[in-house]
Amino acid sequence: MTRISTSMMYERGASQLSTLQSNLLKTQLQLSTMRRVLTPADDPVASARALEVTQSLELNSQYATNRQTAASSLTQVDTTLQTIGDLLTDVKDTVLKAGNPGLSIADRETLAVDLEARMADLLGQANTADGTGGYLFSGYKTNTLPFVQTSTGATYQGDQGQRELQVGSGRKMAISASGSQIFENNITGNGTFLTKPQVPDPADPTDLPNVGTGIISPGSVSDATKLTGHNYTVTFAKDATTGKMQYSVTDDTDGSEKIALTDYKAGEPIAFDGITFDIKGEPADTDKFTVEPSKNQSIFATIQNVISALRTAGTGPTAGAKLTNAMNEANQNVQNASDNVLSVLASVGARGKELDYLDDSGSEMNIQYKSQISDLVELDEIEAATRFSQQLSSLQAAQQTFKSATSLSLFNYL
Numbered sequence: 001m002t003r004i005s006t007s008m009m010y011e012r013g014a015s016q017l018s019t020l021q022s023n024l025l026k027t028q029l030q031l032s033t034m035r036r037v038l039t040p041a042d043d044p045v046a047s048a049r050a051l052e053v054t055q056s057l058e059l060n061s062q063y064a065t066n067r068q069t070a071a072s073s074l075t076q077v078d079t080t081l082q083t084i085g086d087l088l089t090d091v092k093d094t095v096l097k098a099g100n101p102g103l104s105i106a107d108r109e110t111l112a113v114d115l116e117a118r119m120a121d122l123l124g125q126a127n128t129a130d131g132t133g134g135y136l137f138s139g140y141k142t143n144t145l146p147f148v149q150t151s152t153g154a155t156y157q158g159d160q161g162q163r164e165l166q167v168g169s170g171r172k173m174a175i176s177a178s179g180s181q182i183f184e185n186n187i188t189g190n191g192t193f194l195t196k197p198q199v200p201d202p203a204d205p206t207d208l209p210n211v212g213t214g215i216i217s218p219g220s221v222s223d224a225t226k227l228t229g230h231n232y233t234v235t236f237a238k239d240a241t242t243g244k245m246q247y248s249v250t251d252d253t254d255g256s257e258k259i260a261l262t263d264y265k266a267g268e269p270i271a272f273d274g275i276t277f278d279i280k281g282e283p284a285d286t287d288k289f290t291v292e293p294s295k296n297q298s299i300f301a302t303i304q305n306v307i308s309a310l311r312t313a314g315t316g317p318t319a320g321a322k323l324t325n326a327m328n329e330a331n332q333n334v335q336n337a338s339d340n341v342l343s344v345l346a347s348v349g350a351r352g353k354e355l356d357y358l359d360d361s362g363s364e365m366n367i368q369y370k371s372q373i374s375d376l377v378e379l380d381e382i383e384a385a386t387r388f389s390q391q392l393s394s395l396q397a398a399q400q401t402f403k404s405a406t407s408l409s410l411f412n413y414l
Contacts, residue, residue: 049372057369059169064362066165067355073163073175074352076128077136081345084125084182088338091118091303095334098310099327101320108310115310119303123147123154126179137179139163146179153300156180168358173351177344186302186337189294189329190218195277197325198233198288212236212284213321218332219277219291226274232258232291234270236283245283281321299337306330 097103098111126137126147134142138158147154160181162174188194195216201207214236221227230253237246239261249259249272258272266280279289309326313319 053369053372057366060362060365060369063166063168064359064366067167067359067362070165070167070173070175071352071355073130073136074348074355076130077175077177078345078348078352080125080128080136081182081341081348084122085338085341085345087118087121087125088299088334088341091115092331092334092338094118095306095327095331098306099324099331101317101324105315108313112307112310115303115307119149119300119307122183122299122303123149126154126183130176136176137182139176139178139180147183147300149300151304153298153302153304154183156184156298167355168362171354171358173354175351177348182341182344183300183337184298185296186299186333186340187294188297188333188336190220190332191294191336192221192227193219193275193291194294194329195219195289195291196329197322198290208286210284210287210289210322211318212287213281213317214279214283214287214289215281215321215324215328216279216289217277218328219275221274222271222276223274228253228273229293230254230273231293232272234279234289234291236264236285236287237261238285245285247279247283297333299334302330302333302337 094111094114098108103111127145128136130136130142132142135144135146135158138144138146140161140163141158142163144157146158147156156179158179160178162178162181163176164172164174167173195218197210197214197216198207200209216234228251230251233250233252235248235250237248238244239246245264246261247259247264247270248257248261249270250256251258251273259270264279264283266282267278269276269278275291277291283289306327309323309330313323313326
């Protein structure tokens with residue numbers, strides 16, 4: 001028979017009361033914090049999983065912040081591009097007016113001054129600040145002024161980079177556009193080739209400027225499979241016997257003759273190697289026109305060329321034809337620049353739309369993450385309240401029992 005000493009009875013009673021009180025206090029703390037898992041020891045697996053989900057939730061919140069930043073930047077790019085598009089429309093209208101051979105020298109000077117103002121406006125838009133101390137269109141060189149005006153247009157000082165932000169778990173998005181992409185990647189001519197009067201070589205005294213009134217069309221591609229990407233020269237010569245004007249076409253790249261001397265008829269299509277164009281007016285003996293592959297040209301160079309053409313154009317039929325050819329080329333180039341701006345603008349709009357979808361998806365993910373965290377560590381309030389009541393009753397009963405047990409004495413019955 002085991003004897004229970006007084007000290008043992010007190011120790012066991014105190015230990016039981018301490019355990020019951022500790023359990024009660026833990027439940028009370030759970031109810032005050034509304035969390036089931038107070039420390040990792042309460043549920044190691046749930047704690048580890050909750051930590052992972054919490055990190056995912058915080059990362060998703062950061063993506064949301066990044067999307068707000070991206071949307072703000074893209075909105076600024078969109079607004080600036082729309083202004084640039086409006087300016088290019090004004091430039092094109094001015095170029096169309098400048099193509100009128102009946103304009104006086106004073107009229108041309110007025111148009112040149114107007115184009116200089118549009119050039120300044122475009123440069124201002126190209127050098128738009130991004131609101132954070134940098135520039136919108138300088139690529140990665142955010143603190144470098146994108147464009148500096150020169151005698152031939154403007155020089156780009158930025159790079160080809162596009163600043164990006166992580167806007168989703170698997171999506172990095174460009175939030176800017178390089179100035180080169182917008183202002184310099186503008187194709188010349190019809191996009192495949194460029195037609196124009198030949199520019200005389202200053203080093204060749206026999207290479208003379210055109211003196212006739214021939215006007216060449218931009219042309220078009222008639223058969224893409226036959227394109228060579230070569231340079232060609234159309235040369236006019238008067239037949240000494242008949243006095244008729246004739247032309248021939250030479251491939252300057254390989255030296256071959258594409259079209260032998262043929263009688264010239266104004267407006268009649270000239271076709272070879274998959275390209276077609278025509279020449280109107282009255283070209284003179286030795287006049288030349290060239291066909292070359294399209295290339296990229298800065299819109300600033302295009303506008304500066306128009307200004308120079310307006311200010312250097314003389315008077316008379318030959319000067320009028322020269323100006324018309326220059327304006328026809330410029331008109332096509334400005335249209336290409338406008339199309340390029342619209343293309344970039346469409347890309348910006350598509351990215352803005354994608355941000356909306358990512359925001360919706362991010363909001364749904366936030367709900368899912370919070371739900372998972374709740375399931376893992378948060379408290380079932382009804383269960384905890386019931387448990388608290390049971391533990392409180394158990395503690396009170398244990399206290400009463402301990403009190404009664406420790407007050408027993410034979411002296412109470414004597």
